Amino acid sequence: AQVDKGGYKHFMAKEIAEQPQVLQGALNHYINADATAMTLPQGLDFTAVNRLTMVACGTAFYACMVAKYWFEQLAGLPVEVDVASEFRYREPPVTDGTMAIFVSQSGETADTLAALRYMAGKAMQIVSVVNVPESSIARESDVALPILAGVEIGVASTKAFTCQLTTLATLVLHAARQRGRIDDAALADKLAALRALPGLMNTALGIEDRTVALSRDLAEARDILFLGRGAMYPLALEGALKLKEISYIHAEAYASGELKHGPIALVDPHVPVIVMAPRDSLFEKTVSNMQEVMARGGKVLLITDSQGAAEAGDGVWQVLLMPSIDPFLAPILYALPAQLLAYHTAIAKGTDVDQPRNLAKSVTVE
Numbered sequence: 629a630q631v632d633k634g635g636y637k638h639f640m641a642k643e644i645a646e647q648p649q650v651l652q653g654a655l656n657h658y659i660n661a662d663a664t665a666m667t668l669p670q671g672l673d674f675t676a677v678n679r680l681t682m683v684a685c686g687t688a689f690y691a692c693m694v695a696k697y698w699f700e701q702l703a704g705l706p707v708e709v710d711v712a713s714e715f716r717y718r719e720p721p722v723t724d725g726t727m728a729i730f731v732s733q734s735g736e737t738a739d740t741l742a743a744l745r746y747m748a749g750k751a752m753q754i755v756s757v758v759n760v761p762e763s764s765i766a767r768e769s770d771v772a773l774p775i776l777a778g779v780e781i782g783v784a785s786t787k788a789f790t791c792q793l794t795t796l797a798t799l800v801l802h803a804a805r806q807r808g809r810i811d812d813a814a815l816a817d818k819l820a821a822l823r824a825l826p827g828l829m830n831t832a833l834g835i836e837d838r839t840v841a842l843s844r845d846l847a848e849a850r851d852i853l854f855l856g857r858g859a860m861y862p863l864a865l866e867g868a869l870k871l872k873e874i875s876y877i878h879a880e881a882y883a884s885g886e887l888k889h890g891p892i893a894l895v896d897p898h899v900p901v902i903v904m905a906p907r908d909s910l911f912e913k914t915v916s917n918m919q920e921v922m923a924r925g926g927k928v929l930l931i932t933d934s935q936g937a938a939e940a941g942d943g944v945w946q947v948l949l950m951p952s953i954d955p956f957l958a959p960i961l962y963a964l965p966a967q968l969l970a971y972h973t974a975i976a977k978g979t980d981v982d983q984p985r986n987l988a989k990s991v992t993v994e
């Protein structure tokens with residue numbers, strides 16, 4: 629069926645705005661209404677798995693990076709993550725008990741498909757997380773998990789990313805339960821938190837007006853830095869990717885703790901530093917990273933919750949407030965401000981948001 633912009637100026641704007649609804653659909657598919665049970669395909673067996681290999685490209689790769697933190701913390705599974713173009717030519721040895729997971733919106737990315745074929749016959753099980761169920765990657769997997777994002781047209785991925793993360797989060801909980809790593813009460817708690825996501829996303833989208841104003845300032849910058857820690861580090865990477873893809877501003881992301889190992893040399897009043905940091909157990913360390921930036925005249929845009937904002941102290945240039953959320957799911961919610969900032973910065977610069985130069989929606993050739 630033909631998809632239109634539904635009254636929005638761009639497909640990207642529509643796809644950002646519809647995330648609460650599409651995510652709701654994905655949650656309905658994987659979790660029952662009272663958030664007590666999950667439905668995942670038969671045959672997904674993590675009990676004998678002792679290692680995960682996750683492979684993807686672009687935004688899907690950052691979804692894998694988030695999932696690595698989750699699988700390790702919640703399911704006790706070591707995870708290796710790699711971009712498909714590197715993985716496929718490395719000839720990585722595959723040890724017994726390895727499950728391979730491939731994440732792809734289109735299900736047709738040439739490098740990801742080649743990586744999957746490399747793992748066929750070597751991994752215990754090949755699992756894919758895809759938006760197109762009839763795609764090559766889905767067809768060649770033992771188990772294909774649909775992300776149910778609906779057709780995504782904007783070249784810069786938005787709703788597919790949050791639906792990939794949501795699907796991976798349920799997969800992680802499934803693995804944690806099968807491996808006896810999570811008790812019923814904790815599982816019910818996490819499922820309820822997932823169920824609450826669409827509502828929190830609606831609230832988070834309320835920052836759009838503020839991002840319009842902020843983006844006019846960001847559009848003046850030549851370089852922008854993104855920082856994050858833990859599972860927010862991949863979100864910083866995704867924020868930088870989104871921004872450079874559509875606004876053509878040079879953006880780089882670092883793990884906050886790496887600041888003093890290089891990027892701090894770039895900090896001056898003309899380089900905005902966007903810090904993605906919910907108030908979690910590592911927040912204090914992030915505050916000291918921000919102070920290092922501010923002491924060098926850098927202007928910090930902090931994306932956090934109200935407790936984080938209260939603890940951040942003086943000197944922060946701007947704060948974008950997110951609703952508070954279980955830190956486990958913060959990477960899904962914090963994708964929204966990253967998308968909105970990229971979108972409105974691109975609008976302020978007048979670039980082609982839905983069809984950025986030199987980029988393709990799906991890279992089916994090497």
Ligand code: G6P
Pocket residue numbers: 685686687688731732733734735736737740783784785987988989990991
């Ligand atoms: C291209 C797109 C990105 C996407 C990447 C991987 O670079 O522009 O938005 O993340 O391919 O695509 P896939 O379909 O495999 O998720």
